[in-house]
Amino acid sequence: MGPKERREREREEIRTRILDAARELFANEGVESVTMRRIADRIEYSPTAIYFHFRDKEALLAELCDCDFRSFAHGFAAIAQIPDPVERLRAAGEAYVSFGLNNPSHYRLMFMTPKTTEANTIAKGNPEEDAYAFLKIIVVDLMEQGRFRDDITDSDLAAQVIWSAMHGMVSLEIAKCKDEWVEWRPVADRARATSEMIINGLLKEK
Amino acid sequence: MGPKERREREREEIRTRILDAARELFANEGVESVTMRRIADRIEYSPTAIYFHFRDKEALLAELCDCDFRSFAHGFAAIAQIPDPVERLRAAGEAYVSFGLNNPSHYRLMFMTPKTTEANTIAKGNPEEDAYAFLKIIVVDLMEQGRFRDDITDSDLAAQVIWSAMHGMVSLEIAKCKDEWVEWRPVADRARATSEMIINGLLKEK
DNA sequence: AATCCTAACTTAACAATGTTAAGTAACGGA
């Protein structure tokens, strides 16, 4: 079955070329520059050709988002080696913030935009692809070591609260950094203070 | 100067009619339903008439946003009466979350959408119009009573960290509540846990 | 080998959007 496989391969190739073009536009010029026509220009196809490979623009963006989630999770690989879960949590927080500030377009698409599609291809629960799973391992490690305050027993709840707090910092920075209404403290200071608040607020003293 | 004033008044009236129509569309059908043509339909004017009263769509939305910020801040009036700043903080957090969950469209526009315009008409620093100022008063009260941990001395930094954490909760709920990737705990539980984390994380024990 | 069919496109078009250009009607001041 030679020709059939070649066709399949070629189809996959143009698919990734579309995704790459979209990703590049997206990262360089922001989400509003990602139009079907501009993607098409870049790969020297007509705009309609894209529809043969993706149901619609949203499906294309969803697939981009999936890739981003995976590479985002990969970014935590080195941190997974840190033995002390408190230090690991601190490092993960720092990495999370760095990602958001360095990739605001991606962060917005990933975490600040309501999704209408539900299907994704992330290996749920695998910490190498699923950053939430990575965080949960930290939380469970902390819990097993008895580091949490006694009233905190739900590891999912704890993980979600931790994530939310860091997300709040990053997303507010992305959405409101231009706003002069508030005298913003440097984002690095806010990040550190948030980390310490999380640790002091959830863990036992000392 | 009779006619001139009447003109002025009529002008103001149609202006608010435009804003009201936009607000209604916005609250009922989401931000993507707010088009110049639909607003125009509602007030039985042509779409171009709106441009005589607002520079462009963004200016219109910015003005809506201003109104929302003001009424948002007004929502804290009753809470201002609570004498104990810790209880006031708790109540403010609850009110903040309620507002976000009950008005997700407004919340998105106010806090989750990067602004390109800078001018607004909020009385900065007045806690009746400026919710950040309201929060800051709580923080300053706490600080004057010596309730904060010793390493926390910057009231703006503290206010921003508190706000971020609550915002993270609300915004994640709005953007990702449909996402089945995470086994979300009930948002009310997350809200309470976040509040407690803030209080335990920033204040002295007991 | 001739035919057909389907996969992979292209061109043209549609409807919806924000926005602008050009025209018009009314009304107050000179």
Place this chain on the structure above:
DNA sequence: TCCGTTACTTAACATTGTTAAGTTAGGATT
């Protein structure tokens, strides 16, 4: 009475996502 400004309207433009209707090339079928 005339003029000009104010407050609009109609028509149009450019840009978007998306679809309809071809077209072409190459493997499969008879």
